[in-house]
Amino acid sequence: MADKIKVFITEQEVNARIAELGAQISKDYEGKEVHLICILRGSVFFMCELAKRITIPVTMDFMSVSSYGNSMISSGIVRISKDLDEPLEGRHVIIVEDIIDSGKTLAHLIPILHTRKPLDIKLCTLLSKPARREVEIQVDYVGYEIPDAFVVGYGLDYAQKYRNLPYIGIVEE
Ligand code: IMP
Ligand code: MG
Numbered sequence: 001m002a003d004k005i006k007v008f009i010t011e012q013e014v015n016a017r018i019a020e021l022g023a024q025i026s027k028d029y030e031g032k033e034v035h036l037i038c039i040l041r042g043s044v045f046f047m048c049e050l051a052k053r054i055t056i057p058v059t060m061d062f063m064s065v066s067s068y069g070n071s072m073i074s075s076g077i078v079r080i081s082k083d084l085d086e087p088l089e090g091r092h093v094i095i096v097e098d099i100i101d102s103g104k105t106l107a108h109l110i111p112i113l114h115t116r117k118p119l120d121i122k123l124c125t126l127l128s129k130p131a132r133r134e135v136e137i138q139v140d141y142v143g144y145e146i147p148d149a150f151v152v153g154y155g156l157d158y159a160q161k162y163r164n165l166p167y168i169g170i171v172e173e
Pocket of ligand 2: 039042043097098099
């Protein structure tokens with residue numbers, strides 16, 4: 001049976017917000033270069049749109065970590081299934097995430113990346129669910145803080161579906 005999806009943040013709204021984040025990052029890192037790390041797969045759409053709105057020099061790399069199976073509940077297990085291709089040493093790193101839920105994925109990942117000696121690591125997420133946080137985590141750039149609902153679209157999936165929706169929607173059960 002098809003899932004019911006309600007539009008939560010329209011394509012126009014989300015793109016406008018990402019443009020604001022891109023402008024903010026360009027300002028904060030003026031005169032520097034940023035290295036964006038995309039956490040696959042959910043962050044791909046956000047990272048592409050964000051990178052286009054950053055006006056300072058940008059490089060990009062991709063990594064894949066798994067913390068969720070095909071369900072709505074966190075397994076709590078975090079594993080690097082595809083590592084970065086390039087070193088981080090001497091770079092201003094920005095981790096680009098689709099959504100921060102419990103915070104477990106990043107709480108695990110950030111210390112690992114720090115051992116690679118970047119100049120600094122900041123965190124940029126399109127969405128954040130503060131009510132669901134289980135571990136404390138510093139988020140530097142947030143597109144939207146949202147309530148505790150399961151969202152899809154703009155890269156976010158439900159059992160691998162709906163990543164291609166151009167807006168952010170809520171799955172209604
Ligand atoms: P955390 O470790 O609990 O913060 O998990 C973050 C990851 O869980 C995200 O990168 C998503 O892949 C997934 N996730 C959490 N909430 C949602 C949601 O509402 N929709 C789709 N994926 C989600
Ligand atoms: Mg993710």
